[in-house]
């Protein structure tokens with residue numbers, strides 16, 4: 087057997103990003119966060135902790151929130167990826183985005199793309215979540231500016247939109 | 250980061266890749282541990298064998314003798330499975346308290362067990378349930394009781410060419426009450442400082458069977474059959490519960506880390522074993 091270390095190869099793969107097929111050549115060990123930011127210039131997902139704890143890199147894969155810092159791009163080949171850039175439709179902000187603005191649910195907004203995507207995933211799963219459910223669901227998205235009260239208000243406002 | 254990524258789309262393909270690369274290879278499931286370690290350069294495998302494309306490894310299947318769970322089942326599906334909620338509620342609890350939602354959307358049960366991190370929740374619940382792990386390689390399949398599977402810090406009984414292909418939970422006595430108490434000493438989405446899983450069956454007035462597992466405070470989750478048996482045929486009085494809680498606190502060699510000192514953990518074991526048994530006796534769940 088050849089014991090020489092194989093070089094990291096590139097691979098060509100297709101992702102569905104924000105509804106568009108994207109065929110890319112990426113190093114096979116690249117994480118999704120890097121592919122989104124470097125190859126696709128989608129910089130709403132941000133690198134912060136790199137260990138799954140803070141949520142700034144949150145994206146949706148087939149509608150489920152995951153940490154793109156802990157996901158190899160090759161693992162999500164063929165799947166539907168939604169980033170913050172893909173939420174608005176025809177120039178109209180998504181209702182969750184609008185609610186965050188209406189309630190001033192951020193200060194520096196570093197955490198906001200991740201929190202909005204987590205909120206979208208939450209509302210896909212729960213029609214009318216109570217506060218405890220919201221708190222539990224969003225606990226993994228940290229906001230260093232401490233905008234939590236307004237974030238909770240924004241999320242509460244979202245389900246009146248949903249009703 | 251010089252490794253080759255293989256993504257076999259069959260179980261035999263995955264097993265052959267592991268047979269060929271053995272020690273040099275690392276299995277990739279959800280990636281919450283493996284990708285983190287690759288990014289931090291804590292591991293340097295030559296070959297990464299992703300099992301994400303292997304079909305039929307994410308089953309939750311009821312059979313007369315118990316429940317079979319596929320290793321690729323994500324913790325979020327464990328937490329939300331109506332079968333698990335109904336039959337083994339402590340397992341739904343334990344999986345539902347792991348980290349945050351994103352981690353549970355990605356982390357698999359097989360990956361959690363194979364990682365054998367002591368600061369984990371599902372293994373403690375599975376130990377109380379008497380779970381068994383099936384490991385399969387090109388050499389064949391073998392079934393390992395969980396207490397033999399978990400060997401020590403980040404160490405399991407798996408050989409480098411073996412894959413976990415099934416996790417089996419034997420049916421418990423009908424009417425059993427069960428609970429998992431996760432104690433977190435830092436933030437709400439932290440790993441456990443201690444975890445206590447308890448299952449009890451009751452007759453007219455007395456406890457007919459008790460199983461208690463303690464994890465995260467020690468190298469591997471532990472049951473103490475001699476202490477458990479104090480409950481058999483007895484009413485769970487405050488005094489007896491206190492005696493059992495003390496039995497666990499006094500016997501388990503606790504460890505020290507950022508989540509608590511060894512002495513603190515001994516106290517937390519006492520408190521949480523007590524609370525778990527109180528809850529079972531009072532029938533809250």
Ligand SMILES: Cc1cc2nc3c(=O)[nH]c(=O)nc-3n(C[C@H](O)[C@H](O)[C@H](O)COP(=O)(O)OP(=O)(O)OC[C@H]3O[C@@H](n4cnc5c(N)ncnc54)[C@H](O)[C@@H]3O)c2cc1C
Nearest residue numbers: 276278279280281282283348357360361363369370413440
């Ligand atoms: C932010 C964060 C918080 C966390 N909090 C908790 C917590 O509160 N409680 C808790 O219990 N855990 C917690 N974890 C740990 C998490 O549960 C595990 O990392 C996860 O379950 C591992 O599963 P995976 O599918 O991601 O495994 P991977 O990272 O893909 O693999 C993990 C290990 O298992 C091996 N492996 C995977 N599948 C198989 C298989 N079928 N056969 C053989 N070997 C296999 C891999 O080679 C590797 O060694 C946390 C993790 C993070 C990142």
Ligand code: FES
Nearest residue numbers: 134136141143155
């Ligand atoms: S950067 Fe991914 S969770 Fe923090």
Ligand code: FES
Nearest residue numbers: 193195229230231
């Ligand atoms: S608004 Fe600044 S981190 Fe949340």
